[in-house]
Amino acid sequence: MAHTAYLSTTSLNTPSERLEDDETTVEMGATLPAALQPQEWPATLWVALLTTAIAVLFQVFRRPAFPKNAPKWYKKGDWPILGAVEFYYGRRADFTREALRDSKTGNFSFYIGKKQLVGISGPEGRKLFFESKDLNFPVAFAELLTGQPQPPSQEGHEDNFAQIFSKSLIPLMKKENFVKNLDLLTGDTRAACDALSAAAPSKANPDWRVTDPFESFYEIVYQLTMRTVGANDIAEDPKLLKHTLSIFDWFEKSDSYAKVIFPWLPTVNNYLRLYYGAKLAFVFRDIIERRKKTGKKGNDALQFLIDRGLTLTNIVGFEIGALFAGQLNSGINAGYLQIFLTQNPEWMARLREEVDSVVAKHRTSPSQSRADVLGTLTIEEWESEFPLIDLALRETIRFCLPGATFRKNISGHDVPIGESGEVIPNGAFAIYLIEDSMFGDWYTDKMKWNPSRYFEENAEDKRVPHAYMGWGSGRHPCLGMKFAKLEMALITAYWVGLFDFEFSDKDGNRISPTSSLLMNRNLHSAKKPEQNMYLRYKLREE
Numbered sequence: 001m002a003h004t005a006y007l008s009t010t011s012l013n014t015p016s017e018r019l020e021d022d023e024t025t026v027e028m029g030a031t032l033p034a035a036l037q038p039q040e041w042p043a044t045l046w047v048a049l050l051t052t053a054i055a056v057l058f059q060v061f062r063r064p065a066f067p068k069n070a071p072k073w074y075k076k077g078d079w080p081i082l083g084a085v086e087f088y089y090g091r092r093a094d095f096t097r098e099a100l101r102d103s104k105t106g107n108f109s110f111y112i113g114k115k116q117l118v119g120i121s122g123p124e125g126r127k128l129f130f131e132s133k134d135l136n137f138p139v140a141f142a143e144l145l146t147g148q149p150q151p152p153s154q155e156g157h158e159d160n161f162a163q164i165f166s167k168s169l170i171p172l173m174k175k176e177n178f179v180k181n182l183d184l185l186t187g188d189t190r191a192a193c194d195a196l197s198a199a200a201p202s203k204a205n206p207d208w209r210v211t212d213p214f215e216s217f218y219e220i221v222y223q224l225t226m227r228t229v230g231a232n233d234i235a236e237d238p239k240l241l242k243h244t245l246s247i248f249d250w251f252e253k254s255d256s257y258a259k260v261i262f263p264w265l266p267t268v269n270n271y272l273r274l275y276y277g278a279k280l281a282f283v284f285r286d287i288i289e290r291r292k293k294t295g296k297k298g299n300d301a302l303q304f305l306i307d308r309g310l311t312l313t314n315i316v317g318f319e320i321g322a323l324f325a326g327q328l329n330s331g332i333n334a335g336y337l338q339i340f341l342t343q344n345p346e347w348m349a350r351l352r353e354e355v356d357s358v359v360a361k362h363r364t365s366p367s368q369s370r371a372d373v374l375g376t377l378t379i380e381e382w383e384s385e386f387p388l389i390d391l392a393l394r395e396t397i398r399f400c401l402p403g404a405t406f407r408k409n410i411s412g413h414d415v416p417i418g419e420s421g422e423v424i425p426n427g428a429f430a431i432y433l434i435e436d437s438m439f440g441d442w443y444t445d446k447m448k449w450n451p452s453r454y455f456e457e458n459a460e461d462k463r464v465p466h467a468y469m470g471w472g473s474g475r476h477p478c479l480g481m482k483f484a485k486l487e488m489a490l491i492t493a494y495w496v497g498l499f500d501f502e503f504s505d506k507d508g509n510r511i512s513p514t515s516s517l518l519m520n521r522n523l524h525s526a527k528k529p530e531q532n533m534y535l536r537y538k539l540r541e542e
């Protein structure tokens, strides 16, 4: 009632009426209990409230001090409360490089929010980072990627989902699965090449067609990945392929660095990730329900996960994890490999010769096309007969792994960094700048794309321990390497075998690259180039 009385008085116009109205309000205020009138609160209550607020703020924002024997805190670029924001926003490699240059020991400490991070480098840093049992990879990755502190491990050092993930992935990466899927994988790759050759001619020259390899090759990789770690229902349906790839791309773009700094912060991107995760879950839920209803089991990775008893949440988590691990790296490297080839006629010729001689060796009748012959190769042949494609990929990866990688010290004690006298504090993250390996001084003319550096007589990647970490090194080798190598051999052999191709603009004019082709090293992971790149291509004569 008092509320409606107040509303009705707000429409009064004259000053005297307004005065009456003010008095009404004051009178109403006087009837409120003192507890609801802050101006009536005693000073002691105010002091208690302020002290509590300060204590809460202190707890939320207080950064734990580094122990004395941690590497020196690199304070340049540090913001109160936030820490070294530039490590997350735009200058990851630059910041780390500058801090390493400033350090006497090759190690340094810094903060991200309350998190303590320690950058390590050099022979001792490398050894520790890649070989220590005390430094955990999946926990660090999840925490620095999603901002979510991980639950303490139940078994050994791994957290639960990490165990479910790798125990599900390892069997899918076994040779028998590739053998089972080989016809599908070669069929998909050949169909993609057929679609490329059927594309409309380019504007500038009808003899050539044009493709952006970071779209077309990225999509082939997605289809092959879906065949191997996902569902055939998706891999065989162009609409579902497009739909789920766009969900993954959005999911990947919605990373929330604010959440890494403040894990308790409800960020928009965090909700977006939940939304895209749910969208992907609907797709998989429908497929699973269809299989249940019809009683028709699939012959694919999804069926394997269902039969292992994974819940829908874990299946979706597995798919997202596998795509994060595989799609980005393989999809981006597939594009860059062909781009680098256009700038290196010697290696273009070597790869072409390799593919042509494999085709010649396995051709059983003159009527067989190159694509026909490639479709008859066995897994063993794919794995052993394209060593030059393998080296070209190895060198491409050297340029396409940007940024830094992480481990978390969850050992319960400080971990010494070699003989330096310094430690990675318990609970802190170890940060390793990838170029400390991949662009080490042991590489000759290191900014040049040159796969010959891996020939046995050069073996530049074996000159020091952990000299090359493109497939991981030490305790955490890439679990998807065999599959990634297979899909890259398939894509490159079909593409190089069937097409002539050159660097071009989008209309099909042959051009020289106007800016550097090299990936921005400040990126957090492999990404499509900021400016589109194009290849013009035409079918080779048989």
Ligand code: HEM
Residues within 6 Å of the ligand: 137, 138, 169, 229, 322, 323, 325, 326, 327, 329, 330, 333, 397, 401, 405, 406, 469, 470, 471, 472, 473, 475, 476, 477, 478, 479, 480, 481, 483, 484
């Ligand atoms: C060209 C493609 C690929 C490249 C360059 C690549 C590279 C790497 C690297 C460098 C690491 C180690 C990271 C570190 O030590 O911090 C790694 C680990 C890993 N990769 Fe790959 N990867 C590729 C494809 C794949 C694929 C296709 C999958 C699976 C479908 C996969 C699954 C994994 C997993 C699960 C790990 C973590 C291993 C562990 O926890 O010990 N990768 N990869």
